[in-house]
Amino acid sequence: MRVELEIWRQASQTAKGAFERHVVDDATPEMSLMELLDRLNDQIVGQGDEAIQFESDCREGVCGACGVTVNDDPHGPVPNTPSCRQHLRSFGEVRKLRIEPLRSGAFPVIRDLVVDRSSLDRVIRAGGHVDVAAGTAPGADSLRIPYEEAELSLDFAACIGCGACVAACPNGSAHLFGGSKLAHLALIPHGEQERGRRAEAITETLDAEFGPCSTYGECVKVCPAGIPLSAVAAVHKERLRGVFRGRDN
Amino acid sequence: MPSDTVMAMTELKEAAARSQRRAPSSFALKQVMAITGIIFVAFVVIHMIGNLKVYAGEDSFNTYAAWLREVGYPLIPKQGILWALRVTLAVSLVLHMASAITLWARGRRARGRHRRRGMKGFSATSARAMLPGGVVIFVFIVVHLLDLTIGAIVQSGTYQGPEADGTVHAYANLVASFSRPWMAIFYALTMVIIAFHVEHGLRTVLQDLGATGRRFRKLWTILGGIVALAIVLGNAAIPILVLTGVIA
Structure with a gap:
């Protein structure tokens, strides 16, 4: 399944960030947001570019390391669920995702989707x-x-x-x-x-x-x-x- | 200087700027908002109950209005209670508004450059309406005082202030004022805004005064909804009934 992505890229805390467009053609419904980003990074690194930086650790919803904003919702469209437990199958017909860091003045962006x-x-x-x-x-x-x-x-x-x-x-x-x-x-x-x-x-x-x-x-x-x-x-x-x-x- | 040192320094400076102690604290400002808010809700509810006298006719309404000017007499001088309430409400209004604006500015700064988008739901919508709603309510207070208390600028053509012997023309003034459609509509619409402001305000009071009990929170929320509904039904009906000729 084809997923269109707009992803926030920011080189450093002081750099100006912007959205970058990508398409993942071979996404599957059972992919979580983190796995989707992994797949995209394979693609990006394959082209010789810098991978998108994002945080994740346990990927089973207990550690609190992951967290991105998806289409204006922190963690993603599924309520009360960390980003790593949000799967494409639960997004309904939504095939366009705008992914940016968790936004707040208290969370300065370190790089791409990683915040302090x-x-x-x-x-x-x-x-x-x-x-x-x-x-x-x-x-x-x-x-x-x-x-x-x-x-x-x-x-x-x-x-x-x-x-x-x-x-x-x-x-x-x-x-x-x-x-x-x-x-x-x-x-x-x-x-x-x-x-x-x-x-x-x-x-x-x-x-x-x-x-x-x-x-x-x-x-x-x-x-x-x-x-x-x-x-x-x-x-x-x-x-x-x-x-x-x-x-x- | 290496770029990571520069970055570390900016970070430190930003952290220092963020962690500046601000006086008064947001905690103190929220307490002020909660307490003054409760004063306003109590006032609005009592005011609404007084307004219901309009259904009992001109004499009943005017007698009540005259009584307000001499509550407690002879123990307390005439208009004593009235002025005590006016001063309390005026001070509360200044504190409530100053706190609200300060907290709003702090919230915006804390959120930073990227605003929250895509909020849905009742609570978020009414929370967002608090500040603009508050501005409308402030304008309403000014208009309402000019219209029916002071009798200036926006008053009806036949406005009459209280006589020296204590006779008041509150009923006639009210009917004359609400016979102007734009004024009646402004009053009625403001009541709807006040109701949402009160409903959300009372729910926020729970947070500000630290009510954590599950049953109490539920009960208070329901009570807040009832109070808000009573304000709309009790007050907004009056200008509409004047406009439709039921009260004349």
Whole structure:
């Protein structure tokens, strides 16, 4: 099957990018977006040109490395699915794909479809971790967490950090990402001694590097981990809690 | 200088520019928007309930209008509550608008050069309408005050302000104003815009004030829809009924 592609090419962060047209004649319905790009790169390299740069790793939707914008949709036309799990068979009659990087001011393009998502790492560095007492492992029953709470916390922990929520947001907000981290860590006793400090650090980093949330709700449509919109509310819930409490915990 | 060093430097500079602490924080501005927004929704709902007196006839409506000017008297001086509310609403309006514009500018900057395209769906559409809708609502507030409170520039030919003895002509002013078709249509259309603004605003309040509970969020969303619907039905009906001669 024939697929017409418009692909964003950009030589470096400072270079001006532009779309480049390509045609893949031997695409198959079972090809994922990544496999389609692989096929195209074979073609391009065969002609002696530079391959299109893009990121991907596990190709089974768990690592968060991949992510391109397809016809204006971060990750592609299938909702809540990472780029590597989007197959041509699910695109219906669409045979023309415009593929560009995940777009946001916080994600400068490094090359072609590869963006620098270290702004997300800075959110994690600010507060997406817990202080633990090192030493002998505690007894398995010494820290009791109800099953429902553990499950809910793990639902928020499912975020793979791909950054599609930021690319989907017209405000370039990372509240779904930051909120999933805050909600995940607020629901379990680990690291509760720094709950207030964490909320402050994460909110400040979100404020400094990303935009505000206006409840467009676009982030939840693309999130491959299915993080709900209540994660966004968790950002301000945790921050307000910290403000009124005025303590580290 | 090697080009990768130049690039690293630009990157550092850009990162520094991005991570500048801004005052007031977006978090603080969102709190301001949520609280002032709730004040406005409460005001609009109470205003709408007051407007319903128009269905009970001229006397009922005018008595209510006159009462507003002397609530709490003699404990509170005449017009005391009225002016307290006016000042609260005016301050809220300035804060709400200043925050909205600041946040909008920050969102645009954070998004960068490549705008989000191809958004579909109710939430995205009403979110996009918030700022332009807000501008329309601001224009409406100015027109509404000039038309029925101050009686200047856009008022009807027969406008009469309150008398010294406390008699008001609110009903006659309202009927005279809405007998002008363009004014009646402007009022009715603005109510539809306000309804969408309120519906989306109330849903955003959940996010801003940090309501994460699943049941509460559902309940609040439904409640927001009902409030928005009540505003349209209660208010927009009045100019239409005046225009069609039912209220005269």
